[in-house]
Amino acid sequence: xxxxxxxxxxxxxxxxxxxxxxxxxxxxxxxxxxxxxxxxxxxxxxxxxxxxxxxxxxxxxxxxxxxxxxxxxxxxxxxxxxxxxxxxxxxxxxxxxxxxxx
Amino acid sequence: xxxxxxxxxxxxxxxxxxxxxxxxxxxxxxxxxxxxxxxxxxxxxxxxxxxxxxxxxxxxxxxxxxxxxxxxxxxxxxxxxxxxxxxxxxxxxxxxxxxxxxxxxxxxxxxxxxxxxxxxxxxxxxxxxxxxxxxxxxxxxxxxxxxxxxxxxxxxxxxxxxxxxxxxxxxxxxxxxxxxxxxxxxxxxxxxxxxxxxxxxxxxxxxxxxxxxxxxxxxxxxxxxxxxxxxxxx
Numbered sequence: 124x125x126x127x128x129x130x131x132x133x134x135x136x137x138x139x140x141x142x143x144x145x146x147x148x149x150x151x152x153x154x155x156x157x158x159x160x161x162x163x164x165x166x167x168x169x170x171x172x173x174x175x176x177x178x179x180x181x182x183x184x185x186x187x188x189x190x191x192x193x194x195x196x197x198x199x200x201x202x203x204x205x206x207x208x209x210x211x212x213x214x215x216x217x218x219x220x221x222x223x224x225x
Numbered sequence: 226x227x228x229x230x231x232x233x234x235x236x237x238x239x240x241x242x243x244x245x246x247x248x249x250x251x252x253x254x255x256x257x258x259x260x261x262x263x264x265x266x267x268x269x270x271x272x273x274x275x276x277x278x279x280x281x282x283x284x285x286x287x288x289x290x291x292x293x294x295x296x297x298x299x300x301x302x303x304x305x306x307x308x309x310x311x312x313x314x315x316x317x318x319x320x321x322x323x324x325x326x327x328x329x330x331x332x333x334x335x336x337x338x339x340x341x342x343x344x345x346x347x348x349x350x351x352x353x354x355x356x357x358x359x360x361x362x363x364x365x366x367x368x369x370x371x372x373x374x375x376x377x378x379x380x381x382x383x384x385x386x387x388x389x390x391x392x393x394x395x396x397x398x399x400x401x402x403x404x405x406x407x408x409x410x411x412x413x414x415x416x417x418x419x420x421x422x423x424x425x426x427x428x429x430x431x432x433x434x435x436x437x438x439x440x441x442x443x444x445x446x447x448x449x450x451x452x453x454x455x456x457x458x459x
Contacts, residue, residue: 136237138243192242194278199271201275202268202271205271
């Protein structure tokens with residue numbers, strides 16, 4: 124879903140993750156997961172990496188995880204930041220065809 | 226010997242992960258087309274791309290149903306996925322030889338320097354025009370490995386064209402034409418998930434007609450479909 128300066132990617136369904144970005148004067152990232160004690164740090168790292176790579180330094184970002192695998196989180200983050208750039212009229216950073224796996 | 230392929234929507238990542246572990250199917254078709262609304266095409270494409278990154282190419286058994294020629298989505302699908310290793314795909318809604326040539330030329334250009342194996346394409350027959358022009362469409366195209374029937378779209382197209390809406394008549398024609406060009410034909414999905422006898426009868430009739438396999442939309446359809454094909458093929 125995309126409205127002016129509010130975009131989402133993904134869902135809250137099992138095995139998925141919902142990423143939401145809203146306009147905010149600084150960068151705030153919140154992670155929600157039923158297994159946050161186990162995956163919260165990793166989700167936070169993935170989120171910050173994606174935001175930094177996309178050049179997003181100011182936004183309120185919520186990651187609502189429902190036991191998604193890492194490749195799914197990466198996909199949802201990629202969609203969310205592209206939609207954010209489209210909604211805000213900012214430039215999208217180039218994405219290499221292949222990236223190093225963690 | 227039958228080939229059962231399971232469709233899974235690229236809009237449902239939880240289902241995709243489950244599908245990759247399902248036994249009793251020969252292929253998993255990650256769908257970017259009918260099961261994904263236009264507003265979510267980008268998200269589905271991103272999901273497919275990350276899956277290919279994770280597996281460093283296509284996982285075993287997986288192929289991708291890309292979007293149809295002529296629309297805005299096919300080029301985006303190919304540009305995102307071919308450089309990541311996509312070389313097995315189902316191509317829907319092809320109407321003419323030009324549709325196929327244009328899509329394969331794009332794949333060839335995008336695959337240059339990637340080391341991808343040559344493309345293997347299952348061509349979906351979903352229009353009256355494609356069925357009538359089948360021989361010309363597939364001639365001298367070794368990339369085409371199978372023909373798959375798209376029942377709902379074919380029915381819509383044939384009604385719009387004022388042609389016969391007898392699906393089994395079209396299926397018979399497809400099987401005959403597939404045999405003439407030396408390609409296996411796979412039957413369309415059957416959407417009933419709750420009536421075992423109906424699923425079996427539909428698959429059995431397809432097998433008796435000469436289809437080499439069938440697409441399914443739920444893993445529970447697999448054993449019944451296999452059983453029906455085995456019964457029909459003796």
